[in-house]
Amino acid sequence: MLLYIHIPFCDSKCHYCSFVSYTKNHDLKRAYFEALTLQLEHELQRAESLKTVFIGGGTPSCAEWGYYEKIFDLISPYLLPEAEITAEANPTGATKEWLLGMRSLGVNRISLGVQSFNDAKLKFLGRSHTSKEALSAVYRAQEAGFERISCDIIYQCSIDNKRLIDEDLDILLSLPIEHVSAYELTIEEQTAFYGKEVKNSEEPFYLLIGEKLQDKFSQYEVSNYGRICMHNLGYWMHEPYIGVGCGAVGFYDSRRFYSQRDLRAYIKDPLKTRIETLSRSDLLIEKLFLGLRSVVGVERELLPLSMRERADDLVGEKLTLKNGRYYAKNLFLADELALYILGETL
Ligand SMILES: C[S@@+](CC[C@H](N)C(=O)[O-])C[C@H]1O[C@@H](n2cnc3c(N)ncnc32)[C@H](O)[C@@H]1O
Ligand code: SF4
Missing domain, CATH: 3.20.20.70 (Aldolase class I)
Known part of the structure; x- marks a missing residue:
């Protein structure tokens, strides 16, 4: 953790x-x-x-x-x-x-x-x-x-x-x-x-x-x-984390936990959190963006077929495929590549 x-x-x-x-x-x-x-x-x-x-x-x-x-x-x-x-x-x-x-x-x-x-x-x-x-x-x-x-x-x-x-x-x-x-x-x-x-x-x-x-x-x-x-x-890498403090965010069991952002309200009730449950597609989109922006990369098997096909189109020029993971060749272009793989225009 x-x-x-x-x-x-x-x-x-x-x-x-x-x-x-x-x-x-x-x-x-x-x-x-x-x-x-x-x-x-x-x-x-x-x-x-x-x-x-x-x-x-x-x-x-x-x-x-x-x-x-x-x-x-x-x-x-x-x-x-x-x-x-x-x-x-x-x-x-x-x-x-x-x-x-x-x-x-x-x-x-x-x-x-x-x-x-x-x-x-x-x-x-x-x-x-x-x-x-x-x-x-x-x-x-x-x-x-x-x-x-x-x-x-x-x-x-x-x-x-x-x-x-x-x-x-x-x-x-x-x-x-x-x-x-x-x-x-x-x-x-x-x-x-x-x-x-x-x-x-x-x-x-x-x-x-x-x-x-x-x-x-x-x-x-x-x-x-x-x-x-x-x-x-x-x-x-989407590892689970605890977030404590006013305005902090935690993440585990596919849920995000938001602590109160108002200082006095937080001090009064530090255990109160707003919970956001992430869907499978929310998690996939996050993994795609975070993975391509970093050396973590994105697991090929994780992507649905249509996304995998678009990612494969980019292998060679813009992506590297190594041990079943895609990596952006230029990390500064990661967001554009992720959008393309998602099905948006490059
Ligand atoms: C919490 S602050 C760092 C610690 C300390 N509060 C400080 O500023 O010295 C985290 C970092 O986020 C970056 N940051 C915050 N807002 C930003 C913004 N709007 N655009 C770009 N970088 C930002 C800054 O580089 C900042 O150092
Ligand atoms: S306002 Fe505070 S947290 Fe934000 S960058 Fe300045 S010193 Fe850091």
């Missing part, structure tokens, strides 16, 4: 972000962690063991490391010896004390929200840190003993140009990190960017990013490069 823990607090709201996070109500942190603990205790009844844990957000580094002690007391009997335990952090929250504290609890992978090393771009994105702070956070994580460090960046913003992206990539390639998540900017409702012309539609940067990162990190999913994050790989 995989475990996702959501920490819905941030110091400020970035212009692009629609994740469940609160910049106010930090006085509710203690009550929140108590509610979280309750839900975790309840959900752990389903788990025999935990292969991976991902503490995401929001910003987990908005909560001092001591808040996580109870969580680790609860999960430690379930953790497999080689369990991957990731915590997300933003550069200013990733203090020496926080990093050492989280490491002492068992966190062995840090994912830093860097977004860019260009100060003008950071401002444009509404980030609360500078490039220098992002760089020193990476080195602090290394000094705290983390061997597994990942950085998130965002591209395809109107402020981007080839030089800016190139410089960001050069810096990433020079850092003591083993993983990069490079996300194309998506415009989400109810964000400051919504309805604004903030995307660069002139030149796509994904090829430059893919090619340059390839020197040090190999691409294993459309947005992910380097040493594979086992937690994300588990999602793409």
Whole structure:
């Protein structure tokens, strides 16, 4: 089983972000962690063991490391010896004390929200840190003993140009990190960017990013490069996972479990979830998209005959068929290929 823990607090709201996070109500942190603990205790009844844990957000580094002690007391009997335990952090929250504290609890992978090393771009994105702070956070994580460090960046913003992206990539390639998540900017409702012309539609940067990162990190999913994050790989392989926390999602027995997104409502009743039952075709469509977007691929036998025929048409030029699984040759084209296989136009 995989475990996702959501920490819905941030110091400020970035212009692009629609994740469940609160910049106010930090006085509710203690009550929140108590509610979280309750839900975790309840959900752990389903788990025999935990292969991976991902503490995401929001910003987990908005909560001092001591808040996580109870969580680790609860999960430690379930953790497999080689369990991957990731915590997300933003550069200013990733203090020496926080990093050492989280490491002492068992966190062995840090994912830093860097977004860019260009100060003008950071401002444009509404980030609360500078490039220098992002760089020193990476080195602090290394000094705290983390061997597994990942950085998130965002591209395809109107402020981007080839030089800016190139410089960001050069810096990433020079850092003591083993993983990069490079996300194309998506415009989400109810964000400051919504309805604004903030995307660069002139030149796509994904090829430059893919090619340059390839020197040090190999691409294993459309947005992910380097040493594979086992937690994300588990999602793409449709492994069951428990999701705890305000706005968290869990998945098992072909059902999705959505915890309440409102902070106060969650604290009041952390066990309340909305359940969505996925049909066989929902599951198939997900497996097709997630599989083609990553090194997981898609099992040929899983596809109905008409889809298999369309997939076979693509073998050679756009897909590889190996050991009974289809793989996209170019992960950036995965969505188009999946749509074609589904029966849409390519
Ligand atoms: C939960 S945040 C990371 C941790 C921390 N909150 C931070 O921002 O430093 C997860 C990542 O999703 C990415 N992200 C969020 N919204 C996005 C959007 N609209 N478009 C592209 N990437 C986005 C960002 O790269 C961000 O670092
Ligand atoms: S990107 Fe991270 S820091 Fe910014 S609002 Fe979203 S969760 Fe918070």
